[in-house]
Amino acid sequence: MCYIGEMLKKQLPLLFNTLANMNFSSITIKDIATALNLSVSTVSKALRDSYEISENTKKLVTGYAQEHNYRPNPIAQSLKQGRSKSIGIVVSTIENQFFSQVINGIESVAYENGFNVIITQTHESYELEVKNVGHLTHRSIDGLLISLSTETKDIAHLKTLHKQGLPIVFFDRVTDEIDTHKVIADNFKGGYDATCHLLDSGYKRIAHITSPANISITKERFAGYSKALEEAGIAIDDDYIKYCPHGGRDIGEVENALNELLSLKNKPDAIFTTSDRITTTTLMLLNRLKIKIPQEIALIGYTNTTLADVLNPSLSSVYQPGFEMGQKATQKLLELILAKRPVYEFETLVLPTQLVTRDSTARQ
Amino acid sequence: MCYIGEMLKKQLPLLFNTLANMNFSSITIKDIATALNLSVSTVSKALRDSYEISENTKKLVTGYAQEHNYRPNPIAQSLKQGRSKSIGIVVSTIENQFFSQVINGIESVAYENGFNVIITQTHESYELEVKNVGHLTHRSIDGLLISLSTETKDIAHLKTLHKQGLPIVFFDRVTDEIDTHKVIADNFKGGYDATCHLLDSGYKRIAHITSPANISITKERFAGYSKALEEAGIAIDDDYIKYCPHGGRDIGEVENALNELLSLKNKPDAIFTTSDRITTTTLMLLNRLKIKIPQEIALIGYTNTTLADVLNPSLSSVYQPGFEMGQKATQKLLELILAKRPVYEFETLVLPTQLVTRDSTARQ
DNA sequence: TATTTCTACGCAAACGTTATCGAAGAATTT
DNA sequence: AAATTCTTCGATAACGTTTGCGTAGAAATA
Structure with a gap:
């Protein structure tokens, strides 16, 4: 139909390429091939340094490719190579x-x-x-x-x-x-170390606010917590273990856990938290409740925030690499x-x- | 060559598909076509709800597609559609x-x-x-x-x-x-508001630690800072303006800026920082130097950390949406x-x- | 010189799509 | 009944690559 249009397209492939279909990957193998009067397969093999191609044409092709900033189209490669x-x-x-x-x-x-x-x-x-x-x-x-x-x-x-x-x-x-x-x-050791540290510092009623029990890190960290308590001759108190269904995604779930802990007759004197969000949210809530840390309740938790040093109070933490x-x-x-x-x-x-x-x- | 192999490949396309080229996108249009005794183009059009295809075959195709969890290969689509x-x-x-x-x-x-x-x-x-x-x-x-x-x-x-x-x-x-x-x-307003707040709170020697002057946010925030000082009748003191070449990427650059400010004869009584990293690093360094905030030096900065409330001290900040x-x-x-x-x-x-x-x- | 082996390249198919076009048969109009 | 239009589908090319295979000419061998 539009003969002139087609003519132009043949002569100005680059221009039409960019204007028409928004593909910015500059030139294609085909462009190189026609420019150097070679076949696409030769160009492809030359670029991939195939033994089938002479050194001369290899240099010719790679030279032209570099000059025109050729880069293979990764989409096409993906399709071809799977x-x-x-x-x-x-x-x-x-x-x-x-x-x-x-x-x-x-x-x-x-x-x-x-x-x-x-x-x-x-x-x-x-x-x-x-x-x-x-x-x-x-x-x-x-x-x-x-x-x-x-x-x-x-x-x-x-x-x-x-x-x-x-x-x-x-x-x-x-x-x-x-x-x-x-x-x-090493989640077990993380939980163990944190709990031991609390025990060593004189805390005895150590609560645990953590993620749902179905995920691996929860179980492993809990195991470390349990082991430390066991070694210290302290029985595990289920009332001290609180799970946040979404790992602290919502403030509410941490708030609930904390409130339950605080309303216990035998309030905990320390909390070990897992997960960044639970840890920082607990800190925030304790501050908001004007509960002195660590005087009333100590806090240690898993967190990778670079701000642990500068929190109020500075936060003891288990850091993961x-x-x-x-x-x-x-x-x-x-x-x-x-x-x-x-x-x-x-x-x-x-x-x-x-x-x-x-x-x-x-x-x- | 390997006739039996080819036979198997025809009969068990799915198996070979997954084993051979690691492509997990289940079945292809071609598979649907052969299964229903149609051409690929018909299947393609049916799936795209083309007017050229009868309702009957459309249902046939879409039904089979759903049943076999067909999903178009996005790589192929990308290549085709550019x-x-x-x-x-x-x-x-x-x-x-x-x-x-x-x-x-x-x-x-x-x-x-x-x-x-x-x-x-x-x-x-x-x-x-x-x-x-x-x-x-x-x-x-x-x-x-x-x-x-x-x-x-x-x-x-x-x-x-x-x-x-x-x-x-x-x-x-x-x-x-x-x-x-x-x-x-609104970086101008952010800088203006922060500085006005410092002025309103009684601070007069307000320093500014910020990112390099070439990026837009630096200029805009500085303009707000300047405007506020100007309105307060306070001259801009170049000694109070410190740039961090990498926007606080390295602690060192913030440390240098801060040291220079602290060694001034007329030490600033407040600092306005831009960029998350500069802000939190400044806070950390001031704490490390045991400089009381805000008693000795007040601090306000751009930051989007969710921890601003619970920092030591809680950090006044300009929050961006x-x-x-x-x-x-x-x-x-x-x-x-x-x-x-x-x-x-x-x-x-x-x-x-x-x-x-x-x-x-x-x-x- | 006649045959074989290399060397260096091109042809064509393929990856999974989409889109243009042509065409067979049915349905409609004259 | 003849001509036209619809409806519905298939063949084919294309997107940019890669690769197996065929082959012309040069080089090496017999």
């Missing part, structure tokens, strides 16, 4: 500094290996987790890094993918039901992705936590 | 709560409209900014949301893309040199992306900041 060179991440929320540190670790390793990352957030919702995982896999990720949401009890959505062969590495909140690499902090966790998890995932043959040997890396004692647990 | 339904984000670091709040706003709007996001971080490095923008555009993003790094002075890398027609929306740290939509906080900024910026970007014809009318949205006064600026 892999996208990108990995999916599922965390509860990046507003949590622990997770943003993990993500920084992930990125550092991923970028180094030519992979890019796609970050999704569950906001502690099972439904969103399923949805995100679905989105990610349909965007053709090569592998998945996931920390389960607090709501997640059924992991069928992940089992299916795992069976289909999608490389998955769990970090932080893991599951026993899938056999693959996992990277976690988030950045390192991200790095390690990504390394293990890349091992799976790049493996020539199926991997059947999996390991669980346990990274040390760090107890930092500050004013909120000062000895009375 | 757009990827994804938008790129460039921020300094997601560890900064302000930016993670912005990102949450971005995601909320993007997902609602079927777009996914790719987040990249500059860590305040110009080099990384250029690199990230390059990566993003070559991954065929449909649009870009960017807050410039503190190091960025030359924006040639963005000008080129903008000229080529890539939809770009700036937020937070913007530039005059590119005419497009921008979403910023991060989530809303992300939402607005994404809405404007989607307008550009989805526009039928080129857009030439651009606007700059200015969102109100919120001054929250707390103990760190209490009246003396």
Whole structure:
């Protein structure tokens, strides 16, 4: 029909390319081919340094490519090769500094290996987790890094993918039901150390506000807490254990837990909290209630905020190596992705936590 | 060659699909076509509800598709349509709560409209900014949301893309040199309000620790600071203005700024800081130096940390509507992306900041 | 010189879509 | 009954790559 239009299109491919379909990846292999009077396959092979191509034409092609800033279209490559060179991440929320540190670790390793990352957030919702995982896999990720949401009890959505062969590495909140690499902090020791520290500082009625019991970190940290109490000859009091259904996502659930603790006949003299949000929210609520820390109640908790030092009072905390966790998890995932043959040997890396004692647990 | 292998491949496409090329997007249009004895084009049109297809076959196809959980391969769609339904984000670091709040706003709007996001971080490095923008555009993003790094002075890398027609929306740290939509906080008013508050509280020697002068937010906030002082009849003292080259990325630069202020003959009695990192680092350093806040020096700063209330002392701050900024910026970007014809009318949205006064600026 | 092996390149198919066009048969109009 | 229009579908090309295979000519061997 529009002959002149077609003519122009042939002569000015670049112009029309940018104006028409908004694709900014400059020139294509085809452009190079026509410019150098070669076939696309020759150009492709030259760029990939194939033995089939002479040194002369290789130089010709790579020269022209560099000059015109050629970069292969990753979408086309993904389609052809069936892999996208990108990995999916599922965390509860990046507003949590622990997770943003993990993500920084992930990125550092991923970028180094030519992979890019796609970050999704569950906001502690099972439904969103399923949805995100679905989105990610349909965007053709090569592998998945996931920390389960607090709501997640059924992991069928992940089992299916795992069976289909999608490389998955769990970090932080893991599951026993899938056999693959996992990277976690030493949650048992974190809970144990925190509780021991409280005991050593003279506290005896130690409460525990934590995430739902179904997620791994809750159980592991609780186990450490229990062990420390047991060693000190103190019985576990169920009244002292409070669970926040959403891991502290809502202030209300922490408020309820705290109120229940404060209305006990035998009020706790110390609280050990897990999860960043629960910890900082508890601190805020205690301050709001004008309850002196640590004089009336001591507080120690898991948190990765860089502000622990400058909180009121400065907050004793269990710090997790988030950045390192991200790095390690990504390394293990890349091992799976790049493996020539199926991997059947999996390991669980346990990274040390760090107890930092500050004013909120000062000895009375 | 391997006839039996080929036979199997035809009969068990799904199995081989998953085992061979690791693509998990279940079945393809072709699978549906062969299963229903239709052509691929018919199936494609049926799925897209084309008028060319009878209701009968439409039902047949969509039924089969649902049953077998068909989902179009987004990679193939991207390649075909020249757009990827994804938008790129460039921020300094997601560890900064302000930016993670912005990102949450971005995601909320993007997902609602079927777009996914790719987040990249500059860590305040110009080099990384250029690199990230390059990566993003070559991954065929449909649009870009960017807050410039503190190091960025030359924006040639963005000008080129903008000229080529890539939809770009700036937020937070913007530039005059590119005419497009921008979403910023009312930085002038933020600086003005903060300074007025200090003046009202009786402080007179007000220092200012801020980001490099080349980025927009620095200038705007400084203008507000200046205006407030001017109205109060106080001359601007250059000795009181300190710039942190990396916006507080390194403790050292904040430490230098603070030391210089503290060694002045006429020490400031209050400090107004910009940027989350500078603010919290200043607080930490003052505490470390055992300088009483606000008795010796008052402190107010830009920060979006949810912990301002519970810092020691609780921190007066200028809060920016991060989530809303992300939402607005994404809405404007989607307008550009989805526009039928080129857009030439651009606007700059200015969102109100919120001054929250707390103990760190209490009246003396 | 006649045959074989290299060397260096092009053809064509494929990845999963979408879109243009042509066409067979049915339904409608003249 | 003949001509036209609808309806419904399929063949084909295209997006930008990669790759197996075929092959022309040069080089090496017999």
